[in-house]
Amino acid sequence: MIVGIDLGTTNSLIATLERGHPKLFLGENGSALIPSVVQFLDGDQVRVGSEAKSSLNTHLSKTIYSAKRFMGRGLSDVQEWLKLLPFDFSASTQQMIRFKVGEKSYTPMEVGALVLKELKSLAERQTGQRVEKAVITVPAYFNDAQRQATKFAGELAGLEVVRIVNEPTAACLAYGLDKKAFGNIAVFDLGGGTFDISILRVSEGVFEVLATNGNTALGGDDFDHAIAENLSQLILKTTGSNPSQNREQLALLVIEAEKLKRDLSEKTSIVWSSNLYSDAPLEYTITREQLENWIRPIVEKAKEPCLQCLRDAGLKPSQITDAILVGGSTRVPLVRKLVQDIFQREPICTLNPDEVVAIGAAVQANILSGQISGMLLLDVIPLTLGIETMGGVVGKIIHRNSTIPISASETFTTYVDGQTSVDIHILQGERELVKDNRSLSRFQLKGLPPLPAGIPKIEVEFIIDANGILNVKATELRTATTASVCVNPSYGLTDSEVEKMLFDSFENAEKDFEDRFLIESKVEAESLIRATQKSLLKGKSLIDSTDLKKIEQALLDLQASLNETDRKVIQSKIETLSELTKPMAELLLNQAVQEALQGQKIGETP
């Protein structure tokens, strides 16, 4: 039996298909939602799930939750979160975070593995069968490191992870099981910690992802924190002390904020009371409108990724057949309103938005085991892949939203005469310049024959398999010199980087273009200077002295213009110089042809 698992930020679920019908395994308390909460008790005892969540208040220092936020991420990536959560962290390197609990410490992968183990044993107890293989879902915007960390957590829990599937895509598969999905489907997936938007075309059992976008640091948790922050302002006004200054008090307030959010999704106003923050119990009337004002700036962040996704899919909102809601946070009325506004139709959630991803994972598990043959998922890469070229500009090789598996190649050349090796620097992201994208890996192609600049032909091939793992191969075509690397990074893009880079790529498109043009002009100028100097050595004697003077002056002018920040200045000097050197170049060419006919080398001319 291959199971489907939704390893969530707040809750996790495990599902399978029984004679083609989805079945969710229920936890101790009768709910399929197993809180992703792990408690480390004395004597190496571990408590996972609803029991751990309900005793959170009394065991705060021994409890780890929201571990998914830290999966595959470095300390520097999660500074914002460290401030908000009541955990103690340690980090031996920048790449690996550990949660400190008493004397011991645990990686996010280990915490995830404990949750997965709990789910696994749940299914085993209820079916009496061994569970050894699983399809696990991740946010579509998870990068390589985060995917690998999730896979590793599965292995730690004793599961063979046969596929990592994107959450929104899985949700669409779940709707497809009952043939409820057809046409152009927008899947709006707002969970506890991440936001994904995917647009699929569903036809004849094929689920083709047309485009995907998202924000990997946007979720219901952020609502809770914003609400807690506003509640603590209210408390500050009444009592003069601010609970958000105290990490433990803030953590408790966040739990209450979460409850308040749920209640105000049902009702339009509520009396909120608490005796945790002062001697006398505090009481406030909070309206839905008030709460919506607190969370509106966060909800609005989901808008631009949706619009970009529509553009990438080449669709207008009116061409969307259905908008599907996924993730517990889509229960918030303000979120539903946003979805309705963007896609101009009432969103659907006929399947439980908390359960639909796990069911979809079970569907993919059955596709892979051959039990379902009428459905096929065609997924995409979320971010563009490319390599560094001259001047720090990115040469894009595989564009985002390309269906995987896929391969593509580009041909590049050398820049310096006699160059015998080239550095291949692999990048991920949408921006024009290397420094603004994420570096994935570097390797070197060595042993090139020393040839003049621009002569070698170096083909760089990117190959992405069905699991999204990238292989890169570089070949010098004239001599068939080859080097390759499997990009299997210990840590790739961090979510905040993915999100920031995408955001920046729209914000900075203008500046990027200018930067890129400027660099290209400089590179062009430098190679023209070199070429002119080279041909002057041989061609001086072929032209008269006034022309020579003009060329030399233009050469100096161009050299001086290299410090310019206006590309047009450089461009005009380039044009002047190339115009002036044209006759000389022709003379040199004729000479070279004649010499070649006579079997003479250029160096031998008197």
Added chain:
Amino acid sequence: MLPKVAVVVLHSQSKKINCWKCLQETLAGVFCEHCQAILDIPADSPPSPFEILDLKETLLINEEELRAKFYTLSKKLHPDRFATSPPPAPQYALRWTTALNRAYKTLKSKEERTQWFIEKHLGTSSGEKKSAIPTDLAETYFEIQDLLSEGNLEPLLVFKTELESQLSKSQSQWAELAIRFDAAQEKLPAAQALRAHENREKYLRSMLSDLERRVNS
């Protein structure tokens, strides 16, 4: 689990190979004629996008037909279909699907498809210098540059409308050229006309986006 499907034959692959599974001689297609095992993709003569998608080699295509073929082939060739098959079938499925996805990407985009034909008939443009300003656009180009350097925005909006209408005209010209290209016996001049058209349109696009960026900032 082998899909029960008709054997896909690549038109250019008339040569025979021995199937890795049943060892019988078969046409070098996607599946063995006898046992229907998936074959390796021919490395020495890679099939063209049109061959892979089993479409007639024309510049104008029916997008619905293209997508239908892509879906049908994906269902037959995707590695997910071979997840439980013993090696080397999953590897061959991966190679075919990689080529299929690449081919689909090339053919579904009008620009990439046009470029594919240009390169087929005129070779790759790697040695080509940056294309000069198309003569009919030169005057507009310099006028815009002047206005931009003067910071004179009002008349620029007129040029923007002008460029937009030129672009949409250019796009409808593509359809005419494509019909002529597909009908041409002699493909070379038709391909040259296409290349000139694509270069001009590229120039129009970059002028327009340049103008838009400047006006917006």
